[in-house]
Amino acid sequence: MLLLGKPVVKKLKEETIEYIEKNNLSGSKVAIFLLNGTKASEVYVKMKAKYALNIWLIADIHFGKDRELPELLEAIDRCNEDPTYVWIMVQLPVAQQFKEHQMMILDRIDPCKDIDGLGSVRFGQAGYWSLDQDFLSATYRSAMHILDYYSLWELKGKVCLVVWKSNLIGKPLLLWLAKRGATVLSANSKTPRWVLEQLYSLAEYVFSATWVKHLINNDLTLYEWDKYVSLEKKIMIDIWWGSDENGAYGDIDGSYFEEKVKAITPVPGWVGPGTVASIFHNIISL
Amino acid sequence: MLLLGKPVVKKLKEETIEYIEKNNLSGSKVAIFLLNGTKASEVYVKMKAKYALNIWLIADIHFGKDRELPELLEAIDRCNEDPTYVWIMVQLPVAQQFKEHQMMILDRIDPCKDIDGLGSVRFGQAGYWSLDQDFLSATYRSAMHILDYYSLWELKGKVCLVVWKSNLIGKPLLLWLAKRGATVLSANSKTPRWVLEQLYSLAEYVFSATWVKHLINNDLTLYEWDKYVSLEKKIMIDIWWGSDENGAYGDIDGSYFEEKVKAITPVPGWVGPGTVASIFHNIISL
Numbered sequence: 001m002l003l004l005g006k007p008v009v010k011k012l013k014e015e016t017i018e019y020i021e022k023n024n025l026s027g028s029k030v031a032i033f034l035l036n037g038t039k040a041s042e043v044y045v046k047m048k049a050k051y052a053l054n055i056w057l058i059a060d061i062h063f064g065k066d067r068e069l070p071e072l073l074e075a076i077d078r079c080n081e082d083p084t085y086v087w088i089m090v091q092l093p094v095a096q097q098f099k100e101h102q103m104m105i106l107d108r109i110d111p112c113k114d115i116d117g118l119g120s121v122r123f124g125q126a127g128y129w130s131l132d133q134d135f136l137s138a139t140y141r142s143a144m145h146i147l148d149y150y151s152l153w154e155l156k157g158k159v160c161l162v163v164w165k166s167n168l169i170g171k172p173l174l175l176w177l178a179k180r181g182a183t184v185l186s187a188n189s190k191t192p193r194w195v196l197e198q199l200y201s202l203a204e205y206v207f208s209a210t211w212v213k214h215l216i217n218n219d220l221t222l223y224e225w226d227k228y229v230s231l232e233k234k235i236m237i238d239i240w241w242g243s244d245e246n247g248a249y250g251d252i253d254g255s256y257f258e259e260k261v262k263a264i265t266p267v268p269g270w271v272g273p274g275t276v277a278s279i280f281h282n283i284i285s286l
Numbered sequence: 287m288l289l290l291g292k293p294v295v296k297k298l299k300e301e302t303i304e305y306i307e308k309n310n311l312s313g314s315k316v317a318i319f320l321l322n323g324t325k326a327s328e329v330y331v332k333m334k335a336k337y338a339l340n341i342w343l344i345a346d347i348h349f350g351k352d353r354e355l356p357e358l359l360e361a362i363d364r365c366n367e368d369p370t371y372v373w374i375m376v377q378l379p380v381a382q383q384f385k386e387h388q389m390m391i392l393d394r395i396d397p398c399k400d401i402d403g404l405g406s407v408r409f410g411q412a413g414y415w416s417l418d419q420d421f422l423s424a425t426y427r428s429a430m431h432i433l434d435y436y437s438l439w440e441l442k443g444k445v446c447l448v449v450w451k452s453n454l455i456g457k458p459l460l461l462w463l464a465k466r467g468a469t470v471l472s473a474n475s476k477t478p479r480w481v482l483e484q485l486y487s488l489a490e491y492v493f494s495a496t497w498v499k500h501l502i503n504n505d506l507t508l509y510e511w512d513k514y515v516s517l518e519k520k521i522m523i524d525i526w527w528g529s530d531e532n533g534a535y536g537d538i539d540g541s542y543f544e545e546k547v548k549a550i551t552p553v554p555g556w557v558g559p560g561t562v563a564s565i566f567h568n569i570i571s572l
Contacts, residue, residue: 124406
């Protein structure tokens with residue numbers, strides 16, 4: 001089964017619009033801080049601004065890559081204090097001069113306006129305690145939304161492998177899966193290959209967010225691949241995509257797995273639009 | 287090797303006293319909220335108060351199990367505002383009437399006084415970002431201290447199995463091990479037995495915090511036990527202990543493993559005193 005993103009995004013958008021209308025939030029402003037000059041970030045910020053418009057919000061983009069830290073913090077403070085800004089987000093990564101202050105910058109956002117859930121308060125609340133706290137930072141919330149939509153979210157007793165690289169996605173995802181009662185196997189770039197092969201063999205769910213093209217591929221399945229959880233039982237969620245001259249690709253080699261596994265997310269088609277829709281859907285829980 | 291707790295506690299205590307003296311903090315007050323009536327909590331609170339005295343602090347125990355929530359929150363607020371209280375901690379678990387408000391209670395503590403690191407801000411800061419943030423809630427910090435002391439802390443590329451039950455210990459430990467670059471395998475009560483056996487076989491480090499007597503025992507090692515990481519290479523950290531008519535016991539069946547593994551924590555001898563020493567050692571990082 002291909003876990004198509006479109007119907008999920010449609011549902012999230014409808015729910016968000018309904019909430020915005022019911023609470024008279026149409027026309028509210030969301031501040032987006034763009035703190036680097038990479039093409040990918042610009043694309044994402046444009047996607048966010050466009051999505052905001054589609055749900056009747058006003059995205060106010062603050063360019064900050066060439067600013068000094070004190071100036072940036074003041075700008076965030078102004079958005080915190082200004083009641084016309086209802087939500088604030090920072091597009092990551094930040095420019096070089098801000099790198100060491102990234103946590104301070106994210107923590108400067110008023111937690112009540114921290115729609116992306118990247119500040120310590122929101123992260124602590126979401127990651128630490130029980131399922132009652134359903135606020136989650138958007139990147140991993142998108143993984144939840146797609147599993148929910150396709151009724152694949154009952155994770156108690158399930159084995160989930162997360163192959164990850166960044167703080168942003170990997171660690172919150174570990175916590176969220178653990179909260180759901182899953183047995184979580186967390187692999188990173190330091191994991192010996194033979195261990196990864198074993199973990200892959202044990203896992204029913206495979207989440208990948210490594211930014212390495214086709215890291216999850218045919219080779220992994222050679223190793224006793226049907227000993228524990230065979231391919232036709234596996235569910236694969238790709239949380240990254242990039243592109244080169246041959247087009248879009250993800251962590252997972254879709255062309256190999258698509259016909260063989262129980263369920264897989266398409267690349268492209270989910271991560272980008274799913275993340276953006278999930279950020280704004282957080283409005284409902286803020 | 288038996289990972290004896292005494293020298294570690296001694297070192298932590300010396301470092302804490304040195305810091306307190308250097309910063310003229312002797313005689314400072316620490317508020318301890320005891321919000322349940324269990325024997326175990328009373329024992330822990332007494333241990334904390336006694337330890338405080340030993341490092342020249344004054345522990346002020348606030349009994350709250352029969353209070354109403356608003357009254358409790360006011361009492362916390364007073365300690366937040368009163369500069370004579372330098373640190374505040376809450377002994378968990380809380381009484382039944384506070385259960386659903388536990389997070390709110392812990393979040394009420396001023397993060398600057400949250401010596402136990404149980405509030406969302408401290409948890410978010412410690413769990414989320416890089417190793418620069420070395421503030422950790424004490425229960426899992428104690429695991430770090432003992433590994434550090436015995437030079438077993440280089441976890442990059444190592445496989446760590448965490449068998450856990452509670453938010454308090456399990457999830458922060460997952461994050462901390464992930465931050466250290468370990469491949470982390472997280473098992474809980476829903477993990478199928480055959481999966482646990484496989485994970486156990488792959489793990490060099492085994493952390494257990496399930497509150498189940500001798501969950502990690504001889505039986506687990508029957509299953510292909512020397513296929514991956516054999517017993518003489520394993521390092522076992524027990525993060526729980528209880529006692530019955532036969533004396534103290536932990537999650538790990540020490541009598542079976544003690545002579546066979548590379549390193550193991552004794553039960554009793556570490557968790558209790560190690561956790562208390564680790565809480566107060568947090569003074570240095572607050």
